[in-house]
Amino acid sequence: MDVEVPTRTVVEALVRPDGTVDAGELYEVANALGMSDQQVRLCLKRLVAEGRFTQEGRGRRAVLRAASREAGLDVEFVRFMYRQDAGEEEWDGVWHLVAFAVPESRRRERDALRDAIVRFGGAALHGGLYASPHAWEDLVEGEASAWDVDSCVTFLTSTDLRVGGERDPVALAARLWPLDAIADRHRLLAAVAAHRLRLLRSGDLDRAGLLRVAVELAAEFTRAVEPDPLLPPELLPSPWVGTRARAAVARCWSALAERADDLPALFVAYRGIGEKDR
Incomplete structure (x- = not known):
């Protein structure tokens, strides 16, 4: 199951805890994702021009340094998401x-x-x-x-919101937010996570393969979660596919951590989040 991964996402996902990216590893993972060296070079040129990275050296021997250590979705946002999925953040009706x-x-x-x-x-x-x-x-x-x-x-x-005469909270949520589209993105995420978990547990992936899976998961996770308003479970259909999809991703993160050392900063930050849903 293929995942569309922007070149920029590959670079940002491979930032290590010290804020650097090894260009050799970057090119190797990008090539495994079907990207050409030229595609990577052009992306790096844009990122440097935007001031997001500096580059020391050239080609595959270069070291990139991120201007900011922040990577991926906000970690506290992700923690809240999983707490809510676990029923630890009850809605007060307000x-x-x-x-x-x-x-x-x-x-x-x-x-x-x-x-x-x-x-x-x-x-x-x-x-x-x-x-x-x-x-x-x-x-x-x-x-x-x-x-x-x-x-x-x-x-x-x-506590008395009415829209067009509708006041039932669940009906209001279905009316105000595009829940069908949100659910579709999470169904795709669940399918991708299930496939990647099988790969991670197979034991057949080298480091480049593990990082490729990690980047693919990060791209699909972001695509599903960024537009999600993270409505409380009390306002959503039950069972909610988003909860299932995010639990599947948490299992992938755990399997990845068991297989790979020296993970990029993004995955170090997410390590352990959502483990109760495994």
């Missing part, structure tokens, strides 16, 4: 709403704030009004402050 009215003269700031609210899992109720079942005020306030539009934002909470 809807958290944010409204903003940023003037047209500040369209750039308005668009950036809206994009951040959607990225945090907010669902649009009306123009400039978004809802979440999570206490996201600090996140939204931080984004509003970064764009200097604090005075344009209003927060409120409700």
Whole structure:
């Protein structure tokens, strides 16, 4: 089962705990994923130009150094995801709403704030009004402050949210968020994780093969999880495919840790997360 992996993702996934990437290992893993050396070189050139990496040396003997040690999805975000899957984060029935009215003269700031609210899992109720079942005020306030539009934002909470006469929380969640699309991405993730777990347990993979599997998992996991609002289980169909898919990925991470030493920083950070779901 093939996984589409952007070249940039390969580079970022192979950042070691000391912030470096071994170019020889990078090219080897990229080649195993079907990428050409030229494709890798062009990607590195862009990353260096963007200031995300510096490069010492040339070709496969080069060492890349990341400008930031942060890799992949936020680790606390992932930990919360697995705690919620395990039933350790119960929903209190409170809807958290944010409204903003940023003037047209500040369209750039308005668009950036809206994009951040959607990225945090907010669902649009009306123009400039978004809802979440999570206490996201600090996140939204931080984004509003970064764009200097604090005075344009209003927060409120409700235990009696109604949209078009609908007030049942489960029905509201199905109406406000694209649950079918979210579920489809997790079904694919579950299938990829099941296939990669068989490979990891086969004992037939060398280090490059193990890292290829790790990168493929990281790419598919990110593709499934980034657009997921991580709704509480109380608002989702049961059983929820996202819980099953993420448990399968946790098993892969554990199997990977058992097989490979000196893992990239991304997988060191994720090691042990979700192990209760194995």
